[in-house]
Every structure is written in C-alpha cells, then in structure tokens.
Amino acid sequence: MYNPELYKTPYHTEDISKHSFLVTGGAGFIGSNIVEYLLKYKAGRVRVLDNLSNGYFDNIKDFTSLPNFEFILGDIRDLETCRKAVEGIDCISHQAxxxxxxxxxxxxxxxNEVNIKGFLNMxxxxxxxxxxxxxxxxxxSSTYGDSIELPKVEGREGKPLSPYAVTKAVNEMYAEVFSSIYGMHSTGLRYFNIFGPKQNPNNPYAAVIPIFCKxxxxxxxxxxNGDGETSRDFTxxxxAVQANIKALLHHGQNQHTIFNTAxxxxxxxxSILEILRELSGKNIQAIYKNERPGDVKHSxxxxxxxxxxLGYLPGFNFSEGLKIVYNWYIKSNTLS
Structure with missing residues (x-):
C-alpha cells in the first residue's frame, strides 16, 4: 500500500489524526503522493476530489478500503461539487x-477552464x-516566464510564455485578491519540474523524466527537444510533499504567500541521459530535434x-530521486 522507499521521515510534529484533509486532483501524480503521506501518518480524514481525466484511479485504489479515506468523482469546474468537497475540511491541498x-x-x-475557472471555484x-x-x-515555476535571472526569486517574475503560464499567474493574482479582500490567506507552491513514482509516462503530455525512463x-x-543543454531544477x-505538509500545518499566516518548491x-x-546510462548499464543515445515553443532554456x-x-529542506537530491523512480518504473506496471 505504501512505497517503502518514501516518507520514512515525518514532516509534521502535530497530531494530524485530529485534522481532515481535502486533496483535489488526489488521483494525479503529486496529489496521490500527498494522499499517501497523509494516510501513512494516520490523518483523521483524507478526501480526494478528482474527475480522473488527468489522474488515475490506480494511484489511490489501495487506499479505498481505509476508513479514513473518501473519494469523490467530480470536476472542479462545477462550483457545487467544490462546495460539497470542502465541507467539514480543515486543510485543503488544491493540486487539480x-x-x-x-x-x-x-x-x-x-x-483556462480547468486552471482558472476551477481554481476560482475552489x-x-x-x-x-x-x-x-x-x-x-x-x-x-512557469510564472517566471521570460525572466533570464537565475536563480528564480519570488517577486521577480517575467512575462508568461504560454497559455499554461498565464493560467498559473492568474491563480496567484486571484489568491492575492482573496487574501486582501476576504482575509482568506492561501499559500502557493511554485513547483519546479516535480518527478517521481506515480508519474505516468504514457500520457500524451508526459514530462521528460518518465519519458526518458521509459x-x-x-x-x-x-x-x-533542443541540444540537450536545457536545464531545470528537477525536484x-x-x-514537494514535504513543502505541502509544512505549508498546510503552518500557523500564524496573515497574508497570501508564494514559495518556490525545488x-x-x-x-x-x-546529464539525465548520462545518469540513466549508468543506472541501466545501457549505452542508449538520444535523437535531437528542434526546441519546443514556449519553453525556457534554463531554470x-x-x-x-x-x-x-517553513523550515523546508530538500531530502532528496536529483540523482537519488532518479534512481528511486527508475527502479519504480521497472517494478510497476505503469509502462504497459
């Protein structure tokens, strides 16, 4: 039920058996990992809202027999569904x-409909x-857009380079407005190229690491895409789960806050290809094509x-994480 290589160390100190959690997109990659952590550490209630259009029931099916787990098949684009999902909830992790x-x-x-309308509904x-x-x-991290400054620092954003980046920037603006007008202070975690177990390599828009592993x-x-020197802060x-748990249980927040999560x-x-050659013992060479529109060169x-x-400290460097996920893909049925 739980991955023995993950979540060996708790990232919380208070008793989460007294809290109820909602994870939207909880059948997706990052969402299902948050769910796994919460259930492993005996959260009082864990409710998942997912329409399974981009998530996979297999990611959470092992949890359905647990008395503190609840699944709602629904869409964040429907306001009434969102209202029902948040009822009786102490901590909302919006990953959808x-x-x-x-x-x-x-x-x-x-x-736009999912990322902006759905976000506003939530x-x-x-x-x-x-x-x-x-x-x-x-x-x-796409919110940094065309800014070439490295490292990326919160508050120093450029212009968005894609419709996706626009939607995520709008999310932050809505959250800021809700904080200033309604006193609803939320936390945004700017993910930098998250990878790991439960990330599907067969999705038409799969990320680069599952594609390379496959x-x-x-x-x-x-x-x-490109010359291979494109770089990212792969995390x-x-x-990412650590950042979510610490943000959800952080006390004393009095404004909307954004954090890089990387x-x-x-x-x-x-470099990824070279590490995979070492892990696999295979001298497989890549095929290089043109760069994709909307992508930044370095991040x-x-x-x-x-x-x-938040007291966040990355517990896994890139090589450690890649080894874990590569072995997970070998053992799992995800590639079939």
Whole structure:
C-alpha cells in the first residue's frame, strides 16, 4: 500500500489524526503522493476530489478500503461539487490542474477552464463553506516566464510564455485578491519540474523524466527537444510533499504567500541521459530535434524563502530521486 522507499521521515510534529484533509486532483501524480503521506501518518480524514481525466484511479485504489479515506468523482469546474468537497475540511491541498505547456498551446480553452475557472471555484467554495481551512495550492515555476535571472526569486517574475503560464499567474493574482479582500490567506507552491513514482509516462503530455525512463527500460532512443543543454531544477516528489505538509500545518499566516518548491540546483537533459546510462548499464543515445515553443532554456530556484519561513529542506537530491523512480518504473506496471 505504501512505497517503502518514501516518507520514512515525518514532516509534521502535530497530531494530524485530529485534522481532515481535502486533496483535489488526489488521483494525479503529486496529489496521490500527498494522499499517501497523509494516510501513512494516520490523518483523521483524507478526501480526494478528482474527475480522473488527468489522474488515475490506480494511484489511490489501495487506499479505498481505509476508513479514513473518501473519494469523490467530480470536476472542479462545477462550483457545487467544490462546495460539497470542502465541507467539514480543515486543510485543503488544491493540486487539480491541467499541466503541460504543449497541451496549453494545443488547447488553451480547456487549460483556462480547468486552471482558472476551477481554481476560482475552489477559492470561492473554501471562502464560503470552509472559511477557517488552510488552503495550499499548486503554483508553477512557469510564472517566471521570460525572466533570464537565475536563480528564480519570488517577486521577480517575467512575462508568461504560454497559455499554461498565464493560467498559473492568474491563480496567484486571484489568491492575492482573496487574501486582501476576504482575509482568506492561501499559500502557493511554485513547483519546479516535480518527478517521481506515480508519474505516468504514457500520457500524451508526459514530462521528460518518465519519458526518458521509459525509453531506457524499453531500449528505445529518447527524443530530446533542443541540444540537450536545457536545464531545470528537477525536484523529487517527496520534496514537494514535504513543502505541502509544512505549508498546510503552518500557523500564524496573515497574508497570501508564494514559495518556490525545488532543490536550488540545475540538471541538464544530457546529464539525465548520462545518469540513466549508468543506472541501466545501457549505452542508449538520444535523437535531437528542434526546441519546443514556449519553453525556457534554463531554470533554477532560490529556496531561501521557503527554507526560512517553513523550515523546508530538500531530502532528496536529483540523482537519488532518479534512481528511486527508475527502479519504480521497472517494478510497476505503469509502462504497459
């Protein structure tokens, strides 16, 4: 039921058996990992809201027999569904969204409906039906847009480069307005390229690490967009879960706050390929193609703010995380 390699260390000190949690998008990659952590540490109640359009029931099916777990099949684009989902909840982890820059370029309308309308519905539902609940949401490093400054620091954003980036920037603006007008103080976690177990490599808009892992396991040549020197602050999923737990249980918040959620490091695509060659013992070479529109060349986060205010400290560096997830893909049925 629980991955023995993950969540060996608790990231909370208070008794979470007295709290009820809602995880929207809880059948998705990051959401289901948050659910796993909460259930492993005996949270009082864990409710998942997901429409399964981008999440997978397999990610949470092992938890359905637990008395403190509840699943709601529903869509955040429906306000009444959001209202029902937040009833009786102390802590809201809003992970539901349509990710992927390429998907947003192909279908900006649906990306807007889910990421902006759905987000606003969740804010409104929480304000009206769970006004005292903590509200933590998935923000994105894409909000830094065309800024070339490294490392990326909260408050120094550029212009968005994709419809997806626009939606995530709008989320932050809505959250700021709800904080100033209604006194509903939320926390946004700007994820930097999260990877790890339960991330599906077969999704048409799958991220680069599951795609690369699948290629090495299946002995095929991975496709690289660009020259392979594009770099990201790739962040293992347990680090993201840590940030969520600490934000959800943080006390004394009096304003809307944004935190980078990352490792404060850079890894190039070519470096990933080299590590996978070592892990697999296979000398597989990539096929290089043109860069994708809307992508930035380099990204690296400053994590000084989240370290100082939440006590966040990445527990896994990139190589450690990649080894765990590569072995997980080998053992799981995700590739089939």
């Amino acid at each position: 969204a349509l990710g992927s820059v390429p998907r947003s370029i192909t279908d900006p309308i649906t990306t 804010l409104a539902a929480a304000k009206d039906c769970a006004p005292n609940a903590k509200f933590v949401y998935a923000a994105s 290629a090495f396991i299946e002995n095929t040549q991975p496709i690289v 293992f999923v347990e680090n 490792c404060g490091d850079q890894v190039s695509l070519n 690296k986060a400053s994590i000084e703010k989240i370290q100082k205010e």
